[in-house]
Amino acid sequence: MATAERRPPAPRPVYLDLFRIRKPLPSIVSIVHRVTGAILLLIGIPVLLWGVERSLASSDAYAALRATLAHPLWKLVLLGLAWAFLHHLCAGIRHLFLDVHIGIELAPARRSSVIVFVVSLALTLIVAAKLW
Amino acid sequence: MVMRRQTVGAHYGLTDWLAQRVTAIVMTLYVLVLLAVALWNGGLDYSFWRALFGNGAFKVATFLFMAALIYHAWLGAREIYMDYVKPVGPRLTLQVVTIALLIAYLGWTIQILWGHTGAAA
Numbered sequence: 546m547a548t549a550e551r552r553p554p555a556p557r558p559v560y561l562d563l564f565r566i567r568k569p570l571p572s573i574v575s576i577v578h579r580v581t582g583a584i585l586l587l588i589g590i591p592v593l594l595w596g597v598e599r600s601l602a603s604s605d606a607y608a609a610l611r612a613t614l615a616h617p618l619w620k621l622v623l624l625g626l627a628w629a630f631l632h633h634l635c636a637g638i639r640h641l642f643l644d645v646h647i648g649i650e651l652a653p654a655r656r657s658s659v660i661v662f663v664v665s666l667a668l669t670l671i672v673a674a675k676l677w
Numbered sequence: 678m679v680m681r682r683q684t685v686g687a688h689y690g691l692t693d694w695l696a697q698r699v700t701a702i703v704m705t706l707y708v709l710v711l712l713a714v715a716l717w718n719g720g721l722d723y724s725f726w727r728a729l730f731g732n733g734a735f736k737v738a739t740f741l742f743m744a745a746l747i748y749h750a751w752l753g754a755r756e757i758y759m760d761y762v763k764p765v766g767p768r769l770t771l772q773v774v775t776i777a778l779l780i781a782y783l784g785w786t787i788q789i790l791w792g793h794t795g796a797a798a
Contacts, residue, residue: 582753607723
């Protein structure tokens with residue numbers, strides 16, 4: 546008769562020291578995905594809401610907002626947020642493909658990591674061209 | 678004999694995983710539609726922007742976008758805390774602060790969309 550006895554699994558090491566583990570390209574995409582997500586949560590959303598609120602308040606407020614955002618420092622902030630959003634979006638789309646088992650082999654996963662960086666930076670350049 | 682073994686937990690993992698994807702797709706669609714509207718109009722100016730946010734359907738779509746964003750941000754933030762903040766006290770504090778912040782964002786959104794000084798006025 547089979548016994549129901551089960552030994553508990555041996556405790557396995559969990560090693561997540563980000564400054565010491567080796568980071569191949571896909572893991573860099575992964576950590577940047579997290580960092581950009583945090584940036585968007587803490588800075589992106591409040592800036593977005595503030596901007597939309599000001600832009601809708603009155604035509605004077607709309608013009609004042611445009612003047613404020615025309616400052617070079619503000620343009621840099623907007624560009625940074627645009628990059629964070631675009632990287633997060635591209636890395637997220639890559640994630641959806643991985644979810645349905647497309648590109649999960651090592652070589653395609655590396656290639657799609659490169660694509661995420663290249664495409665998000667290219668789109669950021671378009672935003673930069675629009676800003677300046 | 679087939680045994681269905683209930684392991685452990687509240688089984689929210691799969692729901693959360695799916696919700697993260699669904700909210701991401703909802704947000705992407707909203708952004709694409711907004712981009713298409715702006716391009717179709719040949720750019721944005723105050724009167725067009727104002728009229729857009731005066732439209733009831735667009736307000737509801739914008740609210741849904743923000744609700745999806747808030748939920749998505751919560752799932753992502755919680756994942757980060759679970760991986761990097763192990764002690765219960767700091768983790769719980771961060772979670773509570775994050776939830777408060779996200780609900781405040783949603784309240785701000787409602788104020789913009791349906792408040793006196795916002796798009797409805």
